[in-house]
Amino acid sequence: MTDLSRLSINQETVKQWSLPELVEGCGKAGIDKAGLWRAPVQEYGVERTARLLADAGISVTSLCRGGFFTALDPAERARALDDNRTAIDEAAALSTDTLVLVSGGLPVGSRDLHGARERIADALAELGPYAQERGVRLAIEPLHPMFASDRCVVSTLAQALDIAERFPAEQVGVVVDTYHIWWDDQAPAQIVRAGRGGRIHSFQLADWITPLPAGVLVGRGQLGDGSVDFRAFREAVEATGFTGPIEVEIFNEDLWARDGAEVLAEVAARYLEHAC
Numbered sequence: 001m002t003d004l005s006r007l008s009i010n011q012e013t014v015k016q017w018s019l020p021e022l023v024e025g026c027g028k029a030g031i032d033k034a035g036l037w038r039a040p041v042q043e044y045g046v047e048r049t050a051r052l053l054a055d056a057g058i059s060v061t062s063l064c065r066g067g068f069f070t071a072l073d074p075a076e077r078a079r080a081l082d083d084n085r086t087a088i089d090e091a092a093a094l095s096t097d098t099l100v101l102v103s104g105g106l107p108v109g110s111r112d113l114h115g116a117r118e119r120i121a122d123a124l125a126e127l128g129p130y131a132q133e134r135g136v137r138l139a140i141e142p143l144h145p146m147f148a149s150d151r152c153v154v155s156t157l158a159q160a161l162d163i164a165e166r167f168p169a170e171q172v173g174v175v176v177d178t179y180h181i182w183w184d185d186q187a188p189a190q191i192v193r194a195g196r197g198g199r200i201h202s203f204q205l206a207d208w209i210t211p212l213p214a215g216v217l218v219g220r221g222q223l224g225d226g227s228v229d230f231r232a233f234r235e236a237v238e239a240t241g242f243t244g245p246i247e248v249e250i251f252n253e254d255l256w257a258r259d260g261a262e263v264l265a266e267v268a269a270r271y272l273e274h275a276c
């Protein structure tokens with residue numbers, strides 16, 4: 001198979017590239033979709049980024065990230081809500097319908113996972129209507145349990161859906177990211193649940209490799225280098241009726257040290273080999 005029509009390259013996969021380099025590289029590779037991150041977009045300029053990608057015929061499949069809703073301090077929570085409204089506005093300006101949420105870890109000194117998850121729901125109750133008015137869906141991304149303490153108290157698709165299902169699907173859904181949920185034997189059933197409710201807002205691929213590096217955030221593997229059965233995940237997601245983009249999001253310092261065009265070509269080849 002040689003069909004790359006659904007493949008989206010997340011900006012972090014080729015972090016060594018500037019936005020213009022990303023656009024040029026995707027054009028040369030025949031890839032017309034990209035997932036973006038807020039910091040480099042803000043640095044380049046949101047409106048300028050939107051024009052750059054639109055002129056090149058590249059659609060933005062997601063913007064990362066919003067979230068971090070779990071603070072106990074009211075002022076800190078208010079700042080998080082303001083920042084997420086800005087993120088929603090940025091997503092709308094980039095013409096993407098999906099803002100990925102990393103929900104936040106436990107506040108310092110807290111052990112109350114339930115309370116932290118309830119504060120996520122409280123934030124979504126405020127942000128969901130705001131996002132819907134701007135044509136943006138909020139996508140809760142469950143992160144591997146090793147990140148629960150400091151980054152995301154939502155660790156499984158079931159937990160993400162338990163929160164998302166309190167709100168209309170047009171407002172809140174989930175991210176199916178193979179890196180974070182490959183280990184969960186309940187993931188297939190939860191994918192069915194998410195698809196039945198129309199809540200799969202983003203589908204992302206990265207492999208799980210061991211040993212993990214000291215900085216576990218950059219421990220994602222190139223497709224095919226680790227433990228994840230990508231084809232099984234793709235088939236499960238597509239069985240729900242999902243026909244959206246398939247975004248490859250890899251944080252890996254070895255990939256970032258290589259030539260970006262070489263990495264992009266390898267990602268495309270591995271996608272065809274292992275996911276299609």
